Amino acid sequence: xxxxxxxxxxxxxxxxxxxxxxxxxxxxxxxxxxEAQLKSVADxxxxxxxxxxxxxxxxxxxxxxxxxxxADATQAMGGLDTVLIAHGTLSDQDRAQKDVPYALKExxxxxxxxxxxxxxxxxxxxxxxxxCIGVISSVAGDxxxxxxxxxxxxxxxxxxxxxxxxxxxxxxxVSVVTIKPGFVDTPMTAHLPKGGPLWAKPDQVARDIVGxxxxxxxxxxxxxxxxxxxxxxxxxxxxxxxxxxx
Numbered sequence: 001x002x003x004x005x006x007x008x009x010x011x012x013x014x015x016x017x018x019x020x021x022x023x024x025x026x027x028x029x030x031x032x033x034x035e036a037q038l039k040s041v042a043d044x045x046x047x048x049x050x051x052x053x054x055x056x057x058x059x060x061x062x063x064x065x066x067x068x069x070x071a072d073a074t075q076a077m078g079g080l081d082t083v084l085i086a087h088g089t090l091s092d093q094d095r096a097q098k099d100v101p102y103a104l105k106e107x108x109x110x111x112x113x114x115x116x117x118x119x120x121x122x123x124x125x126x127x128x129x130x131x132c133i134g135v136i137s138s139v140a141g142d143x144x145x146x147x148x149x150x151x152x153x154x155x156x157x158x159x160x161x162x163x164x165x166x167x168x169x170x171x172x173x174v175s176v177v178t179i180k181p182g183f184v185d186t187p188m189t190a191h192l193p194k195g196g197p198l199w200a201k202p203d204q205v206a207r208d209i210v211g212x213x214x215x216x217x218x219x220x221x222x223x224x225x226x227x228x229x230x231x232x233x234x235x236x237x238x239x240x241x242x243x244x245x246x
Contacts, residue, residue, distance in 0.1 A: 001025060001026055001027065001051060002021065002024075002026040002027065002081045002082055003026070003027045003029075003073075003074075003077040003078065003079045003080050003081045003082065004018075004021050004026055004027065004028045004029070004081065004082040004083075004084065005028075005029045005031065005069075005070070005073040005077075005080060005082070005083045005084070005121075006018055006028060006029070006030050006031065006084045006086065007031045007032075007058070007060065007069070007083070007084065007085045007086060007087055007117060008031070008032055008060070008085065008086035008087025008088065008136075009030035009031055009032045009038065009041060009055070009086070010030075010032040010033075010034055010037040010038060010041055011032075011086055011087065011088075011186070011188070012184070012186035012187060012188070012202040013086060013136065013181065013184060013186065013202050013205055013206060013209070014084060014086035014087075014136075015041055015202070016202040016203050016205065016206035017084060017086070017206040017209050017210055018030065018041065018045055019044075019045065019048055019203075019206070020206055020207065020210045021050070021210065022045040022046075022048040022049055022050035022053070023048050023049055024049075025049055025050070025051050026050065026051060027050065027051045027052035027053075027077045027078075028045060028050055028052070028053055028054075029053075029054045029055065029056070029072075029073040029076055029077055030042060030045075030053070030054070030055040030056075031055065031056050031057075031058035031069055031073070032055075032057070032058060032087070033057065033058065033059055034057075035057045038055040038056075038057065039055070041055075042054075042055050052076075052077060054073070054076040054077065056069060056072055056073075060087045060109065060113040060114075060117065061108055061109060061113050063113070063116055066116055066117055066120055067120055070083075070120055070121065070124055074124070080124065080125070080131065081130070081131050081132070082131060082132045082133075082134070082213065083117075083121040083125070083131070083132070083133045083134070084134045084135075084136075084209075084213070085114055085117050085118065085121075085133070085134070085135045085136065086136045087109070087113070087114075088109060088110045088114075088136065089106060089109050089110060089188070090151060090188045090189065091103075091106040091110070091148065091150045091151040091154075093146075093147060093148050093149070093150055093151070096150035096151075097150070103150050106150055106151065106154065107150065107153065107154045107157075109154075110151060110154035110155060110158070111153070111154030111155070111157040111158060112157070114135060114157075114158050114161075115157065115158065115161050118133060118135060118158075118161060118162065118165055118176075119165075121133050122165050122168075122169055122174070122176070125169070125174045126168075126169050126172050126174055129172050129173045129174070130173050130174065131173075131174050131175075132174065132175045132176075132177065132213050132216065133162075133165070133169075133174070133175070133176045133177070134177040134179055134209060134212075134213045135158060135162050135176070135177070135178060135179060136179045136181065136209075137155045137158045137159045137162065137178050137179060137180050138151070138152070138155040138180055138181060139180050139181070139182050139221070139226050139229070139230050140152035140155050141153075141154075141155030141156035141157075141158065141159045141180070142156075142159075142180070142230040142233065142234055143230070143233055143234050143241075144156070145246040146245070146246065147245075147246060158178075159178050159180070162176050162177075162178040163178070166178075166218060175213075175216035175217075176218075177209075177212055177213050177216070177217055177218065177219070177220060178218065178219045178220070179209050179212065179219075179220045179222065180219065180220065180221045180222070180226065180230075181200070181205050181222050181226075182198060182200065182221075182222070182223065182226040182229070183198050183199045183200065184199070184200050184201070184202060184205055185199055185200070185201055185202070186202055200222065200223050204222075204223065205222045205223075208220055208222035208223070208224070209222065233246070
């Protein structure tokens with residue numbers, strides 16, 4: 001039985017992951033900003049067989065609340081084995097390239113708040129010598145592109161930090177899994193045109209995430225074909241790349 005803390009638990013991808021863990025009979029503790037939605041998700045997970053479901057209203061940008069969240073989740077479940085950090089926003093690139101305070105806030109939400117949580121979770125799991133931290137980054141962090149480079153830069157920070165944390169914690173038995181989804185059909189992407197083979201559903205992505213975390217993989221591209229797509233994009237020469245519309 002696994003004790004799982006899910007941060008950003010009301011996002012479509014995180015909720016789909018929670019359902020997988022609940023159906024396995026794991027204990028889950030949910031953290032997100034909306035109390036009503038948290039209660040709804042918790043009730044659903046209980047009907048699906050979760051051994052325990054707890055939740056706490058939590059704002060990831062309230063850095064002084066981070067340590068208390070980990071402590072509350074650990075106490076409620078009687079331990080902590082797995083942490084999934086899944087909160088975030090999809091930045092408005094047009095606004096961000098003109099509005100500096102907005103751009104910095106987006107980097108705080110999608111980048112520095114994630115780093116802070118990974119730091120605390122890494123210390124706790126490292127001290128106990130076991131566990132797994134999964135963090136949702138994005139394929140957008142693999143290379144800055146004009147269409148989303150503010151969001152992408154925050155995700156690049158997350159991916160680089162997770163890489164270093166993974167190397168450090170591997171020696172003490174803790175895995176750090178960097179999760180890089182592509183296009184996922186969720187409320188966060190509701191404003192984007194959908195359809196075609198590049199789009200995935202949250203349930204498919206959740207299976208990839210939970211499976212990757214179970215196996216302690218370093219990096220999970222989901223769906224898997226994004227690994228090849230981003231390999232190609234990363235290796236386009238810069239003198240060609242600057243002329244592209246991506």
